[in-house]
Amino acid sequence: xxxxxxxxxxxxxxxxxxxxxxxxxxxxxxxxxxxxxxxxxxxxxxxxxxxxxxxxxxxxxxxxxxxxxxxxxxxxxxxxxxxxxxxxxxxxxxxxxxxxxxxxxxxxxxxxxxxxxxxxxxxxxxxxxxxxxxxxxx
Amino acid sequence: xxxxxxxxxxxxxxxxxxxxxxxxxxxxxxxxxxxxxxxxxxxxxxxxxxxxxxxxxxxxxxxxxxxxxxxxxxxxxxxxxxxxxxxxxxxxxxxxxxxxxxxxxxxxxxxxxxxxxxxxxxxxxxxxxxxxxxxxxx
Amino acid sequence: xxxxxxxxxxxxxxxxxxxxxxxxxxxxxxxxxxxxxxxxxxxxxxxxxxxxxxxxxxxxxxxxxxxxxxxxxxxxxxxxxxxxxxxxxxxxxxxxxxxxxxxxxxxxxxxxxxxxxxxxxxxxxxxxxxxxxxxxxx
Numbered sequence: 001x002x003x004x005x006x007x008x009x010x011x012x013x014x015x016x017x018x019x020x021x022x023x024x025x026x027x028x029x030x031x032x033x034x035x036x037x038x039x040x041x042x043x044x045x046x047x048x049x050x051x052x053x054x055x056x057x058x059x060x061x062x063x064x065x066x067x068x069x070x071x072x073x074x075x076x077x078x079x080x081x082x083x084x085x086x087x088x089x090x091x092x093x094x095x096x097x098x099x100x101x102x103x104x105x106x107x108x109x110x111x112x113x114x115x116x117x118x119x120x121x122x123x124x125x126x127x128x129x130x131x132x133x134x135x136x137x138x
Numbered sequence: 139x140x141x142x143x144x145x146x147x148x149x150x151x152x153x154x155x156x157x158x159x160x161x162x163x164x165x166x167x168x169x170x171x172x173x174x175x176x177x178x179x180x181x182x183x184x185x186x187x188x189x190x191x192x193x194x195x196x197x198x199x200x201x202x203x204x205x206x207x208x209x210x211x212x213x214x215x216x217x218x219x220x221x222x223x224x225x226x227x228x229x230x231x232x233x234x235x236x237x238x239x240x241x242x243x244x245x246x247x248x249x250x251x252x253x254x255x256x257x258x259x260x261x262x263x264x265x266x267x268x269x270x271x272x273x274x275x276x
Numbered sequence: 277x278x279x280x281x282x283x284x285x286x287x288x289x290x291x292x293x294x295x296x297x298x299x300x301x302x303x304x305x306x307x308x309x310x311x312x313x314x315x316x317x318x319x320x321x322x323x324x325x326x327x328x329x330x331x332x333x334x335x336x337x338x339x340x341x342x343x344x345x346x347x348x349x350x351x352x353x354x355x356x357x358x359x360x361x362x363x364x365x366x367x368x369x370x371x372x373x374x375x376x377x378x379x380x381x382x383x384x385x386x387x388x389x390x391x392x393x394x395x396x397x398x399x400x401x402x403x404x405x406x407x408x409x410x411x412x413x414x
Contacts, residue, residue, distance in 0.1 A: 001139045001277045001313075001413065001414050003312040003313065003413065003414075005380070005382055005387070036141040036274070037139075037141065037274055038176065038178060038272065038274055038314065040314060040378050040379075040380055042378075042379075042380070043389075044388070044389030044390075044392065045389050045390075045391070046328070046329045046330050046389070046391050046392060051233070051237075052184070052237050053184045053229060053232075053233070054184050054219075054229065056219060057218075058217070058218035058219040058220075058221070058226075059217075059218070059219040059226060059229055061218040061219075062217045062218055062219050062226050062229070062230065063230075063233075066209065066230055070208065070346065071342065079334070079335075079338045080333075080334035080335070080337040080338055081330075081332060081334040081335040081337075081338050082334075083334070088334075088335060088338050091329060091330065091335055091338070092338065092339075092342055094329075095327070095329070095339075095372065095373065095374075096233065096234065096372065097233065098233075098236065098374065099327075099328050099377065100377070100378060101237065101238070102178050102180075102238060102240055102378055103178075103180075104143070104178055104180070104270055104272035106143055106272070111143070111270060111272065112182070113181075113182030113183050113184070113268060113270075114182075114183075115183070115184050116182065116184060130389060132380055132387060132389075134314065134380035134382070134387065136274070136312070136313055136314055136412070136413060137139065137141065137274060138139050139277045174279040174412070175277075175279065175412055176314065176316060176410065176412055189371070189375075190322070190375050191322045191367055191370075191371070192322050192357075192367065194357060195356075196355070196356035196357040196358075196359070196364075197355075197356070197357040197364060197367055199356040199357075200355045200356055200357050200364050200367075200368065201368075201371075204347065204368055208346065234371065234372065235371065236371075236374065239375065239376070240316050240318075240376060240378055241316075241318075242281070242316055242318070242408055242410035244281055244410070249281070249408060249410065250320070251319075251320030251321050251322070251406060251408075252320075252321075253321070253322050254320065254322060274412070275277065275279065275412060276277050
């Protein structure tokens, strides 16, 4: 069994934003030399998400509106977590979107359906953040 | 390390529906010959979900009502994603339910609690859809 | 490839409660002797969750309020699942929080960001419950 580890770095200019990281994950799989296995991709920060869905700007807008309805940013004082920080909503939004994705590797490629793309969802930006890629297989 | 891959095919007659795929996943595990490992089961389409919960019709009804409250199908024009398509709600509902499940394999069996069952949740049916089963272990 | 399996047991005194299980998962990783791999941690009961977030009591309070808003416990008769049981809300809350987490193991340690901690979220307590830890790697 082989394993491979890679960290992606982010520093987004706004509180929230989406980054398509599919190509970077595929590059890590290629670098690993692993042909058959699994790749775990997870946010290392607890106010960010890694998830799989469509690369379509209308949908990304809909996510923003929807998450704000399910877990509003303001008023900040509605959350006990806020005080020194103001990011309680980011913890909740990330819970909806999920921390991680696990993807199959087949013949050295991400084994994806037609429209599957991997996204990093920044929910509390303007600071350094990381995503971990861990691959096992052979 | 061994690996095994299998694809399940679906074409549901309605927009939404639940299919218990536990037996099909166990069959794939048996076919693989893998005794100890992990199995990843994921929707290959981004308007469907694979999740684990109870095989109880009352609960399945409750999921329908609840998802429709959290991410209503209509009015279609509330979502920027809709226009050529009308399935934005399916993308959001699938986000709540999740894309994938990872299950332990122990002594050649799905290592499950008493009531755990694997479901495919179709959220935008009447078309061909797929689920990927990828098993690694030995 | 090596594998290792361990079950954690819970019996919480209240309907809901959070338990930080990070140390117990790290202990299982250490016992396994596995240096590079993946660990799956999942609730074996369908009214409980394993998730990763911050060990901060204000946030845990916010989760309670938020989950009760998204999937209220009462009135019990709003859910078809209730009747013999009264825990439909626990199935829905667990769907939001997730069944499982998959974590990378690097150099024999959980490969975590600064604030990542693993929690067991009991959503229908006062009874025996279990969490499965399954580790593969080498």
